[in-house]
Amino acid sequence: MGHYRDHPDAIRALVREREVHRDLFIDPEIHQLEMERLFARTWVYVGHDSQVPNPGDFITTTVGDQPVVMVRHSDKTVRVLHNRCPHKGVQVAGEACGNTGKFFRCPYHAWTFKTDGSPLGVPLRKGYEHAGLDQCEASKGMAAVQDVHNHRGFVFCRLMPGGESFADFFGDSLSTLDNMVDRSPEGRLEVAGGVLRYTHACNWKMLVDNQTDTCHPMVAHESSAGTAVKVWEAAPEGTPKPMAVELFAPFVAPYEFFENMRIRVWKNGHGHTGVSDSLHAAYTPVPGYHESMVAAYGEERARAILADVRHNTIYFPNIMVKGPIQTLRVFKPIAADCTLVESWTFRLVGAPDKLLERTLMYNRLINAPTSVVGHDDQEMYERSQQGLHSRGREWVNVARLYEPGEEGRENEVTNGTNEWQMRNQYRAWARYMTETGDAA
Numbered sequence: 001m002g003h004y005r006d007h008p009d010a011i012r013a014l015v016r017e018r019e020v021h022r023d024l025f026i027d028p029e030i031h032q033l034e035m036e037r038l039f040a041r042t043w044v045y046v047g048h049d050s051q052v053p054n055p056g057d058f059i060t061t062t063v064g065d066q067p068v069v070m071v072r073h074s075d076k077t078v079r080v081l082h083n084r085c086p087h088k089g090v091q092v093a094g095e096a097c098g099n100t101g102k103f104f105r106c107p108y109h110a111w112t113f114k115t116d117g118s119p120l121g122v123p124l125r126k127g128y129e130h131a132g133l134d135q136c137e138a139s140k141g142m143a144a145v146q147d148v149h150n151h152r153g154f155v156f157c158r159l160m161p162g163g164e165s166f167a168d169f170f171g172d173s174l175s176t177l178d179n180m181v182d183r184s185p186e187g188r189l190e191v192a193g194g195v196l197r198y199t200h201a202c203n204w205k206m207l208v209d210n211q212t213d214t215c216h217p218m219v220a221h222e223s224s225a226g227t228a229v230k231v232w233e234a235a236p237e238g239t240p241k242p243m244a245v246e247l248f249a250p251f252v253a254p255y256e257f258f259e260n261m262r263i264r265v266w267k268n269g270h271g272h273t274g275v276s277d278s279l280h281a282a283y284t285p286v287p288g289y290h291e292s293m294v295a296a297y298g299e300e301r302a303r304a305i306l307a308d309v310r311h312n313t314i315y316f317p318n319i320m321v322k323g324p325i326q327t328l329r330v331f332k333p334i335a336a337d338c339t340l341v342e343s344w345t346f347r348l349v350g351a352p353d354k355l356l357e358r359t360l361m362y363n364r365l366i367n368a369p370t371s372v373v374g375h376d377d378q379e380m381y382e383r384s385q386q387g388l389h390s391r392g393r394e395w396v397n398v399a400r401l402y403e404p405g406e407e408g409r410e411n412e413v414t415n416g417t418n419e420w421q422m423r424n425q426y427r428a429w430a431r432y433m434t435e436t437g438d439a440a
């Protein structure tokens with residue numbers, strides 16, 4: 001018996017208007033309930049459809065704690081299947097990615113399944129002729145996730161039937177993904193440059209909070225980004241500014257910069273920083289890019305797309321998207337104190353290669369296991385994870401610029417150092433953790 005499983009009021013009491021309880025970060029039962037409830041009731045990112053361009057192409061991944069396989073079916077649509085043989089339970093797809101041809105074949109007893117999960121063949125079928133296999137669960141094949149949505153290449157799924165539709169769950173927040181796709185003159189993205197993947201010894205929500213925490217860069221990143229800027233300032237006059245310095249410098253911009261870039265929250269826990277300015281606003285133009293955008297969209301529309309320089313967009317519960325630099329980070333919960341972080345990069349199809357070069361350099365400088373900036377944050381998360389075990393205090397504060405009655409006033413734009421988006425996430429968290437039943 002846990003403290004929380006049968007006590008929704010106890011879960012609700014963990015999220016106050018201005019503070020959240022440390023159990024959200026350190027309690028294994030809360031983590032388990034997040035897997036069963038939050039990551040089952042929300043639309044969770046699975047992958048990008050450019051990872052599976054041809055029928056039979058697949059990737060394996062997890063949705064919460066559930067192993068799944070995302071596969072391109074013979075009808076060209078992308079399907080998400082539970083990666084579990086109905087026979088003995090073996091994970092049917094064993095590799096990170098590949099092409100399975102027309103069917104999946106379990107490596108244990110060679111049971112086969114079509115790429116929509118439906119059963120295809122069983123060796124020595126005779127032995128099942130009078131065994132009533134059709135009355136067994138095993139006859140149904142690999143379980144397919146019913147609620148799958150492909151939004152312009154980005155594939156999401158919801159494990160538990162019922163609840164809001166994809167469009168209702170994300171609402172206006174889809175404008176960030178749309179802007180990132182529109183930045184391609186062909187309106188198409190491709191995963192490019194591999195993925196940077198490493199674990200952090202902290203709770204996944206610390207990483208989500210950090211994405212709209214605009215009061216930390218000038219402090220936590222002073223030793224890394226700040227040093228890069230100082231080295232650059234000592235360079236002889238006339239030295240061309242390296243791309244790396246251009247990427248590092250905004251991390252040590254003053255508080256006023258972050259206040260003025262503004263923040264916007266949307267319902268259901270989504271939101272973004274960088275409404276009117278952003279860390280990605282002042283990059284050197286890439287020759288030929290603007291022209292190709294104008295040719296594709298016309299002058300006015302091209303300008304509007306490129307002027308939307310959103311910084312970090314949170315798609316609740318666990319991804320962050322940067323449209324202007326074409327990166328997507330996934331914060332995969334492993335345990336209450338362990339998170340797998342994946343940082344993906346995209347090519348803007350039809351745009352000059354220099355843009356992809358900048359995207360890849362950004363990802364390596366900021367998000368790689370060998371980066372300097374990302375490790376500043378990692379040190380803070382891991383010290384928080386340790387510190388929250390202290391019994392000296394119980395609550396984590398998210399009060400900055402709080403106003404009574406802000407709940408329900410979503411879509412507003414406010415001071416960029418407001419912690420409203422964090423509060424927005426925790427309100428959504430409490431709701432999905434305590435909803436009852438599996439259908440709305």
Ligand SMILES: [Fe+2]
Nearest residue numbers: 216217220377
């Ligand atoms: Fe940071």
